[in-house]
Amino acid sequence: MIVPVIVSGGVGSRLWPASRQSHPKPFLPLENGRSLLLNTYERAASLESVADVVTITARDSSFKTVDEYEHYDGGPVRNHYLLEPQGRDTAAATAVAAAYVAGAFGDDAIILLLPADHVILDREGFRAAVAKAAQRASEGRIVTFGIEPTGPETGYGYIEVDGENAVRFVEKPDVATAQSYLESGRFLWNSGMFCFAAGSMITAMQDLCPEILEKSRLAIEKGDREEFDDGRIETTLDGETFAGVPKISVDYAVMEKVKNLSVIRADIGWSDVGTWSSLSESFARDADGNSAIGDVAMVGAHNCFVHSENRLVGLVGVDDIAVVDTRDATLVVKKDKAQDVKALFEQLRDAGHEAHASFPKGRRPWGSYTILDEGPGYKVKRIEVRPGGCLSLQSHKHRSEHWTVVQGVAHIVNGDANLVLEANESTYIERGNIHRMENRGKEPMTLIEVQTGGYLGEDDIVRYEDIYGRS
Numbered sequence: 001m002i003v004p005v006i007v008s009g010g011v012g013s014r015l016w017p018a019s020r021q022s023h024p025k026p027f028l029p030l031e032n033g034r035s036l037l038l039n040t041y042e043r044a045a046s047l048e049s050v051a052d053v054v055t056i057t058a059r060d061s062s063f064k065t066v067d068e069y070e071h072y073d074g075g076p077v078r079n080h081y082l083l084e085p086q087g088r089d090t091a092a093a094t095a096v097a098a099a100y101v102a103g104a105f106g107d108d109a110i111i112l113l114l115p116a117d118h119v120i121l122d123r124e125g126f127r128a129a130v131a132k133a134a135q136r137a138s139e140g141r142i143v144t145f146g147i148e149p150t151g152p153e154t155g156y157g158y159i160e161v162d163g164e165n166a167v168r169f170v171e172k173p174d175v176a177t178a179q180s181y182l183e184s185g186r187f188l189w190n191s192g193m194f195c196f197a198a199g200s201m202i203t204a205m206q207d208l209c210p211e212i213l214e215k216s217r218l219a220i221e222k223g224d225r226e227e228f229d230d231g232r233i234e235t236t237l238d239g240e241t242f243a244g245v246p247k248i249s250v251d252y253a254v255m256e257k258v259k260n261l262s263v264i265r266a267d268i269g270w271s272d273v274g275t276w277s278s279l280s281e282s283f284a285r286d287a288d289g290n291s292a293i294g295d296v297a298m299v300g301a302h303n304c305f306v307h308s309e310n311r312l313v314g315l316v317g318v319d320d321i322a323v324v325d326t327r328d329a330t331l332v333v334k335k336d337k338a339q340d341v342k343a344l345f346e347q348l349r350d351a352g353h354e355a356h357a358s359f360p361k362g363r364r365p366w367g368s369y370t371i372l373d374e375g376p377g378y379k380v381k382r383i384e385v386r387p388g389g390c391l392s393l394q395s396h397k398h399r400s401e402h403w404t405v406v407q408g409v410a411h412i413v414n415g416d417a418n419l420v421l422e423a424n425e426s427t428y429i430e431r432g433n434i435h436r437m438e439n440r441g442k443e444p445m446t447l448i449e450v451q452t453g454g455y456l457g458e459d460d461i462v463r464y465e466d467i468y469g470r471s
Contacts, residue, residue: 001109002134004044005097008037008057008065008116009087013345014275014338017329018307022358025273026116027064029293031283036273037116038068043126044114045077052078054100056093057116059083059236063365063468066232079232080104082220085239091209091253092245094194095216096237098201103220107199110137115192119282121269129266133195136164136262142204143195144255145266146188152178155274155339157190157251159263166261169251188263190251191270200260209253215245224469236469275338276322276331280305294325303335329355358458365468366391367444379451385410385439392466393436399453399460401429403437408445411438434464 012025019025026037034042045053057065062083069079082096094113101109112130120126133143144166146159154174158181160167169190173181181187205213222238246253255261273279283291283305290298294308301315305322313325322338324331333341348356360371366389373380385391385408393413403412404426412419413436414427421427429435431453439445463470 001105002047002050002112002130003052003054003101003105003109004047004050004112004114005054005056005101006037006040006044006114006116007090007093007097008055008061009084009093010117011345012117012274013342015273015279016341016345016348017326017331017355018309018324020355020357020359022060022362023064024058024061027068028273028279030119031293034071035068036119037065038071040114040116040118041069042072042074043120043123044112045072046074046123047112047127047130050077052080052105054080054082054097056082056084056096058087059085062234064363067363081232081234083234083236085237085242087247088242088245089247090192090250091212091248092216092242094201094250094254095205095209095213095245096220098196098198098205099213099217099220100235102198102202105198107197107202108138109198110134111194111196111198111201113194113196115272117273118191118193119269119271119273119279121282122267125266125268129264129268130195133262133264136264137195137197137200140197140200141260141262142200142255142258143262143264145191145193145195145270146263147191147270148265148267149178149182149187149189152182153189154178155278156272157192158187159190160186161188161263162186164262164264166255166263169256188265189270191266192272194250194255195264201254204254204258204260208257209246209248212246212248212253215241219245275341276305276307276324276333277335277338280322280335305335326359328360362458364391365389367439369449372448374456377452377454377456379456381449381451383437383447383449385437385445385447387439387442387444389445390438390467391436392461392463392468392470393434394464395432395434395462396453396460397462398431398455399451400431401435402450402452403427403429403447404450405445405447407447408439408443409441410445410447411440412436436465 008026011021012019015025027035101111136143158170219237219242224236226234285291289303292306295312296306298315300317302319306313307324309326320335322333367385370382405421410421415433
């Protein structure tokens with residue numbers, strides 16, 4: 001029995017401005033129009049004998065993950081979600097996976113641990129590698145997938161191998177060291193994918209990192225579990241307990257020390273999408289080596305990549321660059337400097353610039369909002385509430401709001417008043433008033449919100465009730 005566990009986390013700072021804290025890189029689209037996360041899910045769910053898929057993700061990303069999986073058109077699969085209140089790195093995620101799967105399916109269940117941000121072009125090769133790894137795992141081995149290097153890549157970790165045995169793990173090397181690894185023939189890229197029986201990993205972690213295992217187990221036991229009508233099961237890990245789990249990678253905590261580690265050589269068209277340069281490799285190229293997403297025109301450009309979300313982007317006479325244009329930010333970077341985008345992201349974060357964290361358009365469990373205009377003391381939003389969507393019962397300490405319905409029917413709580421507003425009707429929400437809006441209809445509901453006040457940040461919300469568990 002194989003139980004895929006997808007680990008979906010990480011900001012992906014090198015993929016700014018399309019990836020941000022509120023919209024991490026697993027949600028970025030590939031050439032087929034489907035996100036990295038959905039492509040990973042499809043690979044996992046379509047494996048033979050898979051009936052259940054577990055996804056470990058941030059609590060705040062759970063609704064977007066559920067939305068992504070609704071686009072899967074394969075056979076029936078039961079989804080389990082383990083929701084982290086905060087990220088604690090891959091050792092914690094691995095411990096949570098092992099403890100949960102062992103409890104739900106038994107110690108002998110085979111876990112296929114998959115990061116959500118990989119590209120794998122050869123599906124058949126992937127299935128064959130998984131089958132081989134699962135056999136080794138059933139014999140008590142912990143298995144990792146090593147990728148045959150195609151060049152002296154400095155953005156990946158490496159594994160030194162002797163046959164099917166791992167000798168050592170090596171962090172991202174410099175160019176000269178990577179070249180020596182390539183020439184030796186003894187090193188593979190570390191894919192970060194693993195396969196093991198749940199009981200085997202529990203035994204290893206009891207010996208090597210017992211605190212991580214026990215606190216992860218306790219975070220599951222003390223967490224909130226909910227089963228939904230569509231069959232999915234959500235467990236929100238206990239925040240206080242999980243915050244105490246040591247933050248360390250599974251490579252350091254387990255893989256570099258464990259004695260029963262095997263390596264499967266996997267020639268599967270694999271790429272760890274960490275930069276705009278590596279992401280561009282997964283797209284078809286024209287005769288000049290260019291690739292693009294969106295409305296793009298190029299003249300005399302070579303080996304360029306363009307990601308445009310909202311408008312036409314033109315390139316003339318340039319080579320070896322990536323251009324990423326979003327609604328509120330534009331990045332231009334030489335492909336060989338793509339790793340350095342992280343430094344730009346950190347500069348924006350340290351300066352408190354909103355563009356590091358969120359977009360003018362944000363998705364929420366109830367729908368979405370788009371910032372149309374803003375200035376000193378005011379902000380204008382378009383709010384779209386899906387059928388059945390309901391914002392939390394909330395108030396604001398620093399701002400007042402004016403709501404005008406432009407489509408559908410809004411059921412609104414405004415202080416002591418309960419209102420039903422149709423198109424071209426409005427209400428004023430005074431600062432401090434407890435309020436809520438709800439769409440009880442079968443069509444989307446849209447309204448325009450005008451905020452005024454001295455502080456208009458998204459964190460100026462006091463929640464009293466929330467059907468999505470955010471209060």
